[in-house]
Amino acid sequence: MGNGESGVSEEVFKEYWGKMKTLTIVMLLLWTIPAFWMHLPVGTTQHIRILGGIPLHWFFAGFVAVVFGIALIFIYAIIMDKWDREILGK
Amino acid sequence: MGVLDEPKIAIPAIFIVYFVVVGALAATGNIYAASAVAVFGSVLIYVTVALVMRAATTEAFYVAGRDVGPISIGSSIASNWMSGASFVSMAGAIALLGYDGLPYIIGWTLGYVIAAVLIAPFVRRSGTYTVPEFIETRSSNWPVARVIAVLMLFVVSFTYLVAQLVATGVIIGRFLGVPAVLGAMLGSLFVILFAGTGGWRSVVWVQVTQYWVLIVAYWIGFMLAAAKAGIFKPWPHIGYGGLLAELEAKETAFGLAHFTQPFKTSFAGGTNLVNWILGALALMLGTVGLPHVLSQFYLVKDVRTARYGVGWGLTFIGLLYLTAPVYAILARYGFSQVWGMPIEQAKQVGWIQKWLPTGLVKIADANNNGILDVKELSFHKDIVVIGMPDMWGLAWWVAVVVAVGGLAAALSTANGLLMVMTVGATRDIYKRFINPNVTEEREVWVGRGMLVLLAAISALAGARAIQDPTFSKYVALLVGWAFVFASSLFTPSIIMGIFWKGLNRYGIVAGMVAGLLVSFPYIAGVGLFGMAPIEIAGGKIGTIAWGVVGFLVHLIVAVVVSLATGGEKANPPETIEFVDRMKIPE
Numbered sequence: 001m002g003n004g005e006s007g008v009s010e011e012v013f014k015e016y017w018g019k020m021k022t023l024t025i026v027m028l029l030l031w032t033i034p035a036f037w038m039h040l041p042v043g044t045t046q047h048i049r050i051l052g053g054i055p056l057h058w059f060f061a062g063f064v065a066v067v068f069g070i071a072l073i074f075i076y077a078i079i080m081d082k083w084d085r086e087i088l089g090k
Numbered sequence: 091m092g093v094l095d096e097p098k099i100a101i102p103a104i105f106i107v108y109f110v111v112v113g114a115l116a117a118t119g120n121i122y123a124a125s126a127v128a129v130f131g132s133v134l135i136y137v138t139v140a141l142v143m144r145a146a147t148t149e150a151f152y153v154a155g156r157d158v159g160p161i162s163i164g165s166s167i168a169s170n171w172m173s174g175a176s177f178v179s180m181a182g183a184i185a186l187l188g189y190d191g192l193p194y195i196i197g198w199t200l201g202y203v204i205a206a207v208l209i210a211p212f213v214r215r216s217g218t219y220t221v222p223e224f225i226e227t228r229s230s231n232w233p234v235a236r237v238i239a240v241l242m243l244f245v246v247s248f249t250y251l252v253a254q255l256v257a258t259g260v261i262i263g264r265f266l267g268v269p270a271v272l273g274a275m276l277g278s279l280f281v282i283l284f285a286g287t288g289g290w291r292s293v294v295w296v297q298v299t300q301y302w303v304l305i306v307a308y309w310i311g312f313m314l315a316a317a318k319a320g321i322f323k324p325w326p327h328i329g330y331g332g333l334l335a336e337l338e339a340k341e342t343a344f345g346l347a348h349f350t351q352p353f354k355t356s357f358a359g360g361t362n363l364v365n366w367i368l369g370a371l372a373l374m375l376g377t378v379g380l381p382h383v384l385s386q387f388y389l390v391k392d393v394r395t396a397r398y399g400v401g402w403g404l405t406f407i408g409l410l411y412l413t414a415p416v417y418a419i420l421a422r423y424g425f426s427q428v429w430g431m432p433i434e435q436a437k438q439v440g441w442i443q444k445w446l447p448t449g450l451v452k453i454a455d456a457n458n459n460g461i462l463d464v465k466e467l468s469f470h471k472d473i474v475v476i477g478m479p480d481m482w483g484l485a486w487w488v489a490v491v492v493a494v495g496g497l498a499a500a501l502s503t504a505n506g507l508l509m510v511m512t513v514g515a516t517r518d519i520y521k522r523f524i525n526p527n528v529t530e531e532r533e534v535w536v537g538r539g540m541l542v543l544l545a546a547i548s549a550l551a552g553a554r555a556i557q558d559p560t561f562s563k564y565v566a567l568l569v570g571w572a573f574v575f576a577s578s579l580f581t582p583s584i585i586m587g588i589f590w591k592g593l594n595r596y597g598i599v600a601g602m603v604a605g606l607l608v609s610f611p612y613i614a615g616v617g618l619f620g621m622a623p624i625e626i627a628g629g630k631i632g633t634i635a636w637g638v639v640g641f642l643v644h645l646i647v648a649v650v651v652s653l654a655t656g657g658e659k660a661n662p663p664e665t666i667e668f669v670d671r672m673k674i675p676e
Contacts, residue, residue, distance in 0.1 A: 008674065008675070013674065016675065017673055020673075024207055024208070027203075027207045028204075028207065028208075031200065031203045031204065031207075034196065034200055035196065035200050035203075035370070035371065035374060036367060036371070039196075039363075039366070039367060039370075040363070040367075042352050042363060046350070046351065046352055049331070050331075051328050051329070051331045052323070052329075052331030052332055052335075053331030053332055053334050053335040054328075054330065054331045054334060055350045057189065057350070057352060058189055058192070058350040058415070061189070061192040061195060061196055062192055062195055062412070062415035062416075063327065063328075063412055063415070065195075065196045065199075065200065066195065066196065066199045066200070066404075066408050066411060066412055067408070067412075069199060069200045069202065069203045069404060070401065070404050070405050070408055072203050072206075073202065073203055073206040073207075073397075073400055073401040073404055074398075074401045076206060076207055076397065077206070077394075077397035077398045077400075077401055080211075080397055081394055081397070081398075083675075084393070084394065084675040084676075087675050088675055088676075
């Protein structure tokens with residue numbers, strides 16, 4: 001187990017943490033789309049039919065929202081992974 | 091035990107033996123023997139995996155040696171998460187509730203996004219072994235916080251485990267014609283076998299195996315039914331529009347509201363859009379505060395694996411959760427086929443004939459017109475998955491596959507819960523408060539002892555729940571409330587503990603207490619004592635949706651009390667260092 005010393009200077013770490021905080025906030029804001037905003041206009045989306053008869057509100061909650069969430073996690077993982085490699089000089 | 095030391099030989103070998111034996115029995119036409127061997131043989135596979143992966147170090151016992159890779163931990167996260175109820179009842183709950191049941195789908199999945207971004211990588215980097223240990227360390231080594239966390243962990247995990255053992259008992263019982271109580275006892279014995287061998291290290295690999303068994307089983311039944319229903323246009327998950335239109339035409343003809351129409355029934359005692367959204371949010375916030383969910387983030391190799399692992403975990407959960415709504419429509423369509431049929435004719439329909447005696451389907455000619463009106467056909471939610479093979483006229487072995495999958499789902503969750511409680515009892519109570527100088531070997535043996543004890547207690551409670559409907563009702567209620575407790579007691583302080591150095595021990599405990607005081611009276615009052623729910627925008631706020639209120643109150647109280655007691659200055663340097671260390675890349 002590491003003891004917390006990864007040889008990163010204070011200054012570099014501050015910049016890294018700043019970028020990371022921004023990314024975290026962006027991700028949480030994006031998360032509110034499938035968790036929240038997507039379902040608010042249910043009064044309208046329930047009358048819209050897609051894919052040969054599936055009501056949009058149903059498809060949003062039963063399919064799109066979850067796929068959206070999966071995509072968010074992988075995007076976050078890929079970006080963080082890149083930044084981790086950069087800062088550690090790998 | 092020579093061959094058991096080589097996972098790459100032993101695990102495929104036991105699978106091959108399984109398929110050969112079950113196949114041979116089936117080929118000779120011995121259906122009952124083939125079914126029994128298929129169900130119990132699957133347990134033998136898990137025991138083999140547990141033995142192959144056995145280990146005796148505390149690092150292996152508590153955190154699986156911290157060397158699980160991303161796809162493996164993803165499978166383990168998914169099977170740990172998806173319970174017997176997810177497998178057997180989720181599609182049925184949606185078939186009953188329609189759009190009003192969909193908060194379960196988004197609520198039980200999107201929490202993992204919060205976990206991936208705000209919790210998993212940091213918890214892994216914290217160097218602690220358990221959630222209560224994390225909370226104690228973060229609250230500047232205040233033992234009280236750890237004890238509260240352990241108690242909470244036990245209440246939540248125990249009720250959840252009892253529900254899993256009930257599900258195991260019902261599946262084994264229904265399938266082999268033995269009493270469900272015996273099935274529940276067997277279930278707890280199986281779990282002891284999986285977990286006693288190597289603690290988390292065995293359990294995590296058993297869970298990986300169980301995930302693939304359960305998802306293949308779920309999909310086999312689904313895909314075959316989908317093919318019969320003709321919804322491969324081009325793929326069932328996006329091709330059911332035509333079938334749904336047929337169903338809706340039928341609903342209109344019988345004067346019913348459309349299945350997908352929002353807010354025609356209630357969700358956890360509440361109504362309308364506000365309750366729907368708050369209910370889903372509460373499930374999400376609760377998910378990330380559940381100890382058995384958080385504990386998985388300790389098992390991974392590194393921070394990178396924690397991030398990708400959660401992604402794979404949600405992907406694998408999605409394979410089932412995105413299928414359940416389509417499953418529900420297939421089932422609802424199946425039901426609609428018998429609406430308006432003469433009662434006597436309906437009773438002759440294959441699946442009704444088979445399941446009528448079990449009480450999972452009920453027919454009553456209330457108005458004595460000899461016709462099966464919509465209201466005269468009622469069904470239990472479990473019939474959707476269990477009865478699907480019969481409803482769509484699939485081969486007999488599909489029902490066996492479904493039973494094996496349901497058993498895998500119930501056992502995999504039971505494994506994880508039992509391990510979380512065992513680790514809590516051993517590391518957070520025994521080693522922390524009773525015998526801190528215990529040797530590693532003895533500690534693992536104490537762990538195994540705790541495991542057997544906890545499994546025995548839960549088996550008794552499971553048996554009680556099967557026999558006593560009142561007790562069973564309280565178990566079911568508590569499982570639902572677990573999310574409210576988790577989001578009100580744990581989630582806010584865990585997240586703030588990682589991101590805000592100003593949070594101190596006074597804030598954490600005040601927040602937890604406030605969360606409890608806000609959540610418990612409301613859910614007990616509304617859920618048990620018939621108190622009228624609070625209304626927002628004309629809709630009633632149900633018990634689950636209230637979890638969001640508990641979350642916010644905890645958050646606000648923790649912030650205010652921390653600031654009032656000196657904020658960051660009240661934290662000793664070790665605590666500040668603990669928070670900093672979680673953020674350094676590795």
